[in-house]
Amino acid sequence: MSKPIRVAIVDDEKNIRRSFEIILKPHGYPVETYASGEALLTALKKGKAPEPEVLFLDVLLPGLSGIEVLKQVKQQYPFIDVVMISGHANLSMAVEATRAGAYDFLEKPLSKEKILLILNHLQERRHLQSRYASLQEAVAEEYRMVGSSPAIQKVIQQIQKAAPTDSKVLIMGESGVGKELVAYAIHQNSTRSEGPFIKMNCAAIPEELTESELFGSEKGAFTGAVERRDGKFLQADGGTLFLDEIGDMSLKVQTKVLRVLQDGEFQRVGGKETLKVDVRIIAATNKNLEQLVEEGKFREDLYFRLNVVPIIIPPLRERPEDIEELFHYFLQRYCLRNNRRLPGVQKEVLNVLKSYHWPGNVRELQNLVERLLIFAEGDEIRVTDLPDFLLQPTFRVSEIKPGSKTLAEIRDEAERAYIQRCLEICEGNVSKAAQLLGVERTNLHKKMKALGL
Structure with a gap:
């Protein structure tokens, strides 16, 4: 269960302050009370009390008015939720308080049920905000760009330049280099970051289903289409659509994707209604699209449409x-x-x-x-x-032509390659290499001498 949120009360009437304490303390809420806005602001400034998470603030106060205190609190402590209280509330006062950042307005005489209901809502809201923030941090950490090499720093610079634009991006690189990570980083740093980030792996979906996955389908459009479905383009409206392994997309689907890129329009499979979307396209491939264009397997006009901002991710090696x-x-x-x-x-x-x-x-x-x-x-x-595969030397028996060397020569070459590999790993430390090889240090020295190492 969530820890009760901290509450502060500002009211010049002692019985009101006491009423709040009677209502809240049995429910475990930590409560601080103040007779004026100045007293609250001084306590916050000097750190005399923990910063409250919720403030119940009277509108009519001696000295600084409740509205003035509200404005100062929201300016200096924006994460405090403020609930205004008054025995003479009116519409204009409520509007002014809301514009100044008040969460709610509570009228006197006080209602225990209303006070607890407001606090329950605020507690739940803070819990959800905390979970959302944790999720965002987890996602950010999951997709964080890691590396200090000039090669990866160049990629990061390209991301920073491409992200604020709405230009199409083509990410190229071998499998496993992090193409999706780069695509998401571009989305998160773009003006569309509040919109959806929708992914589609073109190589993972059967050709006959790719069209309906992208554009959606009407009920009865094909066997199994029991209801209308939105496709990836519509799901990504207002955000980013990441088309991974686009080199595996069929020519038929490429033609329809090209139309969307040109006009922003498409129809569901089996439908007649023309739909418009506002989507940024980021594509990725581990294939040579220029070669596929030459072979007639990828549309040249689509390639040029996608390849506005090319980003090449270098392999780890x-x-x-x-x-x-x-x-x-x-x-x-x-x-x-x-x-x-x-x-x-x-x-x-x-x-x-x-x-x-x-x-x-x-x-x-x-x-x-x-x-x-x-x-x-x-x-x-x-x-x-x-x-074991990480420790294997570069020596390969399969590369030796039969009859070109004697068995003794091959054995010596294999031993030499493996010992050299272990010495490289151990940075020339013979004792550590001997441990790795499972032999005595003196025996390794003898073997190294015999092999000319």
């Missing part, structure tokens, strides 16, 4: 300096989410991660961190906790 920052970011996030103690990390672990080529990019790194937290033992993540 091209910005290894971001790996450590990303690793710790995901580690902290998963520990917080799962109420886990933050483990230490061996320096050699980060060396391994920085030397890996990351075909799955940031998403692969994110999944690895989650896996390590589940399976790593002790209070430190060690090299031995890493999956």
Whole structure:
């Protein structure tokens, strides 16, 4: 249950102040009372009492009027909800108080039920605001851009320049680099941030359903259409529509999307009514759209319509300096989410991660961190906790032509590559490399000498 909100009363009548205390204290509300507006403002300024969350303020007061106190409170302490109280309320007074920021108006004689009802409403509203703020913070954290490399900083600068405009954006990059993250960052920093952010993965929806998903459908338009449905374009009206993997969209649907981009108009599948929308389009792809245009698989006019502001996200292997920052970011996030103690990390672990080529990019790194937290033992993540594929040397038997080398030569090359890999991970520390290899330090020295290392 939520903690009762703090309440302050300002009224020059002692019996009114006492009545509030009698009503509120049995319900657990902390109450502070003041005989004048000046007394309240002084107490707030000097920190003599905790800042109230709700203020019941009499209109007619000696010295500063209630309306004047209201204006000062809302200017200096905007998060205090103010309820005006008066025995001589009239419409003009209520209008003035509302314009000055009052939440409600309470008439004398006081009603216990009305007072408690107002406080219940305010308590619930604050609870919902807190939950919404927490959700917004969680979303912001989920979609935060992480990285200090020049490559990712360039992307962030492009986001900052593109976001305030209404221009179409085409985000390009391999799978797992964070194209949706960039799209959402653009939306959140745009004038449409209060509007919806609607996503559609063009590769994940069967071709025959793509049209109805985008434009909606009328009842009976096709088998299974038992009611009218709004599509993604209508859902995104006033906001942003993110079309992910647009290179997988069929030519038929591309033609209809082009019309929406040109005229802002479309019809539901099976419908005749022309609908208009105000939508910003952000598209993304991991394919070469120029090549698809040459092959006749993507409309050239649609490509030019989408490619107004191109943003290319570099793969993780091209910005290894971001790996450590990303690793710790995901580690902290998963520990917080799962109420886990933050483990230490061996320096050699980060060396391994920085030397890996990351075909799955940031998403692969994110999944690895989650896996390590589940399976790593002790209070430190060690090299031995890493999956085997991260420790494999670049030596590949499949690349050797049969008959080109003897078995002894191949064995020596494999051993040399693996020892070199372990030494790289351990930054040349032979003792640590020996531990990683499971051999004695002296034996490793002998092997290194024999292999010319």
